[in-house]
Amino acid sequence: ATHVVWFRNDLRITDNRALHAACQDPQAKVIAVYIATPEQWKQHDMAPRQAAFIHQNLQCLVHALAGKNIPLFYHQCTDFTASAKWLVDFCQKNEVTDLFYNRQYELNERRRDDAVTELLAEVCGIHSFDDALLLPPGSVVTGSGEMYKVFTPFRNAFLQRLTHSDVRSLPAPKTRDQACEMSEIKPFDYSQQGLDSVLFPAGEEAALQRLRVFCREHVQDYAQQRDIPAVDGTSVLSPYLAVGVLSPRQCLNRLLAECPDTLEDGESGAFVWLNELVWREFYRHLLVAHPKLCRHKPFIAWTDHVHWSGDIEHLTAWQQGKTGYPIVDAAMRQLNHTGWMHNRLRMIVASFLVKDLLINWRAGERYFMSQLIDGDLAANNGGWQWAASSGTDAAPYFRIFNPTTQGERFDKKGDFIRRWLPELADVPDSDIHHPHQWAMKQCRVLDYPQPLVDHALARKQTLQAFEDAKRRA
Ligand code: FAD
Numbered sequence: 001a002t003h004v005v006w007f008r009n010d011l012r013i014t015d016n017r018a019l020h021a022a023c024q025d026p027q028a029k030v031i032a033v034y035i036a037t038p039e040q041w042k043q044h045d046m047a048p049r050q051a052a053f054i055h056q057n058l059q060c061l062v063h064a065l066a067g068k069n070i071p072l073f074y075h076q077c078t079d080f081t082a083s084a085k086w087l088v089d090f091c092q093k094n095e096v097t098d099l100f101y102n103r104q105y106e107l108n109e110r111r112r113d114d115a116v117t118e119l120l121a122e123v124c125g126i127h128s129f130d131d132a133l134l135l136p137p138g139s140v141v142t143g144s145g146e147m148y149k150v151f152t153p154f155r156n157a158f159l160q161r162l163t164h165s166d167v168r169s170l171p172a173p174k175t176r177d178q179a180c181e182m183s184e185i186k187p188f189d190y191s192q193q194g195l196d197s198v199l200f201p202a203g204e205e206a207a208l209q210r211l212r213v214f215c216r217e218h219v220q221d222y223a224q225q226r227d228i229p230a231v232d233g234t235s236v237l238s239p240y241l242a243v244g245v246l247s248p249r250q251c252l253n254r255l256l257a258e259c260p261d262t263l264e265d266g267e268s269g270a271f272v273w274l275n276e277l278v279w280r281e282f283y284r285h286l287l288v289a290h291p292k293l294c295r296h297k298p299f300i301a302w303t304d305h306v307h308w309s310g311d312i313e314h315l316t317a318w319q320q321g322k323t324g325y326p327i328v329d330a331a332m333r334q335l336n337h338t339g340w341m342h343n344r345l346r347m348i349v350a351s352f353l354v355k356d357l358l359i360n361w362r363a364g365e366r367y368f369m370s371q372l373i374d375g376d377l378a379a380n381n382g383g384w385q386w387a388a389s390s391g392t393d394a395a396p397y398f399r400i401f402n403p404t405t406q407g408e409r410f411d412k413k414g415d416f417i418r419r420w421l422p423e424l425a426d427v428p429d430s431d432i433h434h435p436h437q438w439a440m441k442q443c444r445v446l447d448y449p450q451p452l453v454d455h456a457l458a459r460k461q462t463l464q465a466f467e468d469a470k471r472r473a
Contacts, residue, residue, distance in 0.1 A: 001025060001027065001028040001029070001097040001098065002028065002029045002031065002094060002095060002096045002097050002098075003022040003023075003025070003028045003029065003030045003031070003096070003097065003098045003099075003100060004022075004031050004032075004033055004090075004091060004094070004096045004098070004099050004100065005018050005019050005022045005030065005031070005032045005033070005070075005100045005101070006018075006033050006034075006035075006087065006099060006100065006101040007032055007033065007034045007061065007072070007101075008034075008101065008102070008104060008109075008244075009102075009104055009132060009242075009243055009244040010102045010131055010132065010244035010247075011054070011057045011058060011060075011061045011243055011244050011245050012061070012064075012204045012207075012244060012245050012246065012247070013061070013064045013065060013068065013172040013173065013204065014169070014170070014171065014172045014204060014208075014250070015169040015170045015171075015247045015249055015250050016102070016131065016170070016247075017102060017129035017130075017131040017170065018100040018101050018102045018127070018128075018129050018131065019032075019100070019173060020170045020171075020173060021100055021127055021129065022098070022100040022127075022173075023068075023070075023173035023174065023176070026174075026176075026177075028097075028098075029178075030070050030173075030176060031070070031071055031072075031073060031094070031096075032061075032065050032070055032071065032072040032073070033072070033073045033074075033075070033087065033090065034058060034061075034072060034073075034074050034075075034185075035074075035075050035076070035077060035083040035086060035087065036074070036075070036076040036077075036188050036189075037076075037077060037078065037079050037080055037082070037083050038051075038076065038078070038188055038189045038190045039078040039079040040078070040079040040080050040083075040108070041190060042190075043079070044108075044369070044377070045366050045369035045370045045375075046190075046369065046370075046375060047193070047339060047369065047370050047371050047372050047373060047375050048190060048191040048192055048193035049193050049194075049195050049339040049371070049372075049373045050239075050242070050243070050339070050372065050373050050374075050375050051188050051190045051191075052192065052193065052194075052195040053195055053200060053202065053239055053243060053373050054188075054243050055185065055187065055188055056195070056197070056202035056203075057202045057203065057243060057245050058074070058185050059185050059202070060202050060203035060204065062074075062182055062183060062185060063182070064172075064204065066180060066182045067175070068172065068173055068174070068175050068176060069175055069176040069177065069178055069179055069180050070173070070176060070180060071180035071181060071182070071183060072182075072183050073090070073183055074183050074184070074185050074186070075090075076186065076188065076189060080108055080109070080111070080112035081112070081115070083112065084112050084115045084116045084119065087099075087116055088116065088119045088120055088123070091120055091123055091124055092123060096123070096124050097124050097125065098124055098125040098126075098127060099116075099120060099124055099125070099126050099127070100127045100128075100129075101113070101127075101128055101129070102128070102129050102130075102131035102132060102244075103128050103129065103130055103131070103132070104132070105132075105137060105284055105287055105288050105378070106287065106294050106377050106378075107291050107294035107295070108294070113128070131244075131247065132244060132247070132248070132284075133248060133281055133284055133285075134158075134162060134165075134167055134248045134249060134252060134277070134281055135158060135161060135162060135165060135281065137284060137285045137287075137288035137289070138285070138288065138289070139161065140154060140157050140158045140161055140281075140285060141157075142157075146289075147285060147286060147288075147289035147290070148282075149392045149393065150392070150393045151278075151279065151282055151393045154278075154282050154285075155275065155278045155282070158278055158281065158282075159263065159278070163263070167249050167252055167253070168249070168253070169247065169249045169250050169253050193339075195339065195373070196338060199236075199338060199340070200239050200339075200340075200373060202245075203245070204245055204246070207237065207240035207245045207246040208246070208250065208254075210235065210236070210237060210240070211235070211237060211246065211250065211251060211254050212254060214235040214237070215254045215255050215257070215258040215259070215270075216258055218232070218233065218235070219235075219255065219258065219259060219269045219270050219273050220259075220268075220269045220270070221233065221269055222234070222269035222270070222272055222273045223267065223268065223269045223272040224269070226272065226273075226343070226344075227344045227410050228344075228410060228411070229331070229334075229342040229344055229345050229410065229411060229416045230411055230415035230416040230419070234342065234343065235273070236340065237251065238340070238374035238376075238379075239339075239340065239373045239374040241280070241374070241376075242373075242374040242375065242376045248277055248280065248281070251277055252274070252277065255270055255273065255274060258270075262274055279379075279382075280378075280379060282382075283378040283379050283381070283382035284378045286299075286378070286382065286392065287377070287378045287381075293378075293381055293385075294377065294381075296362050296365070296381070298385060298388075298390035298391070299385055299390060299391045299392045299394075300389075300390050300391070300392075300394075301473065302469060302470050302472075302473030303388065303389065303390035303397070303466070303469060304390075304469075305468075305469035305470075305472045305473045306358075306465050306466060306468075306469040307465055307468070307469070308358060308359060308360040309357060309358040309359055311357070311359070314357045314359060314452060314453075315353075315357070315359055315363055317449070317452055318332065318349070318352070318353050318357060318359070318364075318452075319332065319336075319367055320332065320336070321333040321336065321420075321421075322449045323352065323449065323451070323452045324436075324448070324449040324450050324451035324452050325352065325403040325404065325407070325451060325452075326407060326414070326417045326421060326424060326432060326433060326435065327345070327348055327403055327404075327406060327407030327410075327411055327416075327417060327433070328348060328349050328352045328403050329420070329421060330345075330411075330416055330417040330419070330420035330421050331345035331346075331348060331349045331420075332349060333420040333421070334420055335349075335368075335371050335372070336371060337420075338373075339371060339372055339373035339374075340372070340373055340374060341372075344406075344410050346368075346383055347383070347386075347387060347401070348401060348403060348406045348407075349364075350364055350383060350384055350386075350387035350388070351387045351395075351400065351401040351403075352401070352403050354387055354388045354462075355387075355400045355401065355458070355459070355462045356400075356403065356452075356453055356455060356458040356459070356462070357452070357453065357458070358458070358461065358462055358465055361384045361385065361387065361388035361390065362384075364384055364387075365380055365381060365384040368380055368384070389466070397463075397466040398463060398466070400459050400462060400463070402455055402459075403455065404433050404434065404455065407432075407433045408433050412429075413429040413432070414427070414429055414432030414433070417432055417433075418432070421448070423446060423447045423448045424446070424448060427439075427446075435448060436448075436450060436451075
């Protein structure tokens with residue numbers, strides 16, 4: 001028998017359900033395949049930094065697989081359609097008996113997998129697995145069989161089900177008998193952007209090490225620290241989860257190993273962290289229940305009637321971190337510089353774009369995707385629709401963050417702001433959130449933009465725009 005494992009968003013050998021299943025038969029010849037699809041990635045606005053991170057992790061994967069005597073065949077084509085054709089051809093040429101892969105849940109990915117399944121139906125056995133989630137989509141539903149629209153009841157039902165589910169992590173496969181050659185992973189034909197490999201070292205071992213340290217040393221303080229961007233209070237595991245170098249089961253099992261009482265204490269840091277992992281699941285389950293989300297449709301239809309501003313200068317200022325609101329600008333520069341942004345800041349900058357600048361959330365969603373090393377359709381769309389009040393269980397449209405008070409609350413002394421805005425280095429703690437007022441008193445001119453909009457006025461206009469949209473719908 002010849003087994004092919006088709007790697008996509010699961011770039012690891014431990015706890016990989018498809019790989020594990022493919023290796024169950026000790027006699028079978030096991031081959032791994034990875035197909036890069038740069039044209040498709042462009043269409044999905046994948047950040048060049050994420051492509052670079054995938055590339056580095058792919059190199060680690062080739063080595064890890066070679067250590068198990070499993071060769072990886074690398075191929076680059078244009079898009080999903082081409083990749084499906086190439087794979088079918090590959091399976092036919094190599095007389096493959098069984099194809100194994102872990103499911104992806106986005107619409108285009110599902111269409112590609114359906115096409116492969118159809119084309120290979122007569123050629124070989126096809127085995128697909130739910131691997132990227134703790135519980136499969138559709139398995140946590142209301143009494144009437146529907147996907148939950150509100151997070152808390154979903155979370156409660158989810159945790160109940162979780163305790164009865166098999167979420168053990170699977171070991172890496174045993175080394176196979178025949179030695180194999182290592183394949184070369186050529187550079188992707190994709191825009192290049194520097195990636196800080198000290199911040200984001202590649203490979204499963206690096207991810208597991210970060211997970212271990214976080215669960216052992218930081219998770220206890222997570223509830224208190226997770227909203228303070230100046231401290232390293234969160235795990236920064238999102239890039240690894242996004243490309244599947246780490247699985248959510250590995251996260252859960254490490255958490256429970258360090259904090260066995262996680263589920264008993266809803267106030268503990270461990271529970272609050274688990275809650276975030278459940279948000280990750282919630283948005284993916286939603287995507288499957290409501291595929292329109294993959295087409296960037298709002299969950300709440302009337303919000304599509306909002307008359308958005310088309311002010312390109314405002315959008316550009318936001319993208320470049322030049323809005324004149326220090327917390328927003330520091331956050332955007334963190335994103336532009338590293339490809340990652342703290343969750344509290346994602347909420348603040350998203351709210352600012354939509355509710356202060358009245359710019360369509362899709363422009364923000366797209367820009368985030370183009371920059372984020374952890375870009376993930378479900379979480380990104382969920383986050384943007386939350387901020388734009390167009391999503392399920394989103395902030396109501398009349399709740400509008402004040403960017404200055406958000407800054408004062410979560411970066412009181414401006415430690416985070418000063419890290420990213422050197423032009424405000426001299427501004428004292430007490431004035432860091434309104435630096436121009438200080439500069440005026442000091443008769444100084446700052447090399448920093450004036451606020452793009454007046455928040456109080458912008459707030460009124462946004463409320464009006466949403467109310468008008470609701471009336472029109
Ligand atoms: P931790 O706080 O350590 O949380 C652990 C893990 O839980 C994260 O790695 C992530 O996988 C998951 N998680 C945490 N918060 C959320 C959340 N609100 N929704 C879904 N999953 C969550 N996350 C992404 O992974 N990719 C994105 O493209 C993305 N875009 C976002 C856009 C907006 C506008 C907002 C408000 C949030 C977005 N998030 C996204 C969610 C969240 O901001 C990041 O997952 C988090 O900041 C990653 O940091 P961490 O790994 O230290 O998280």
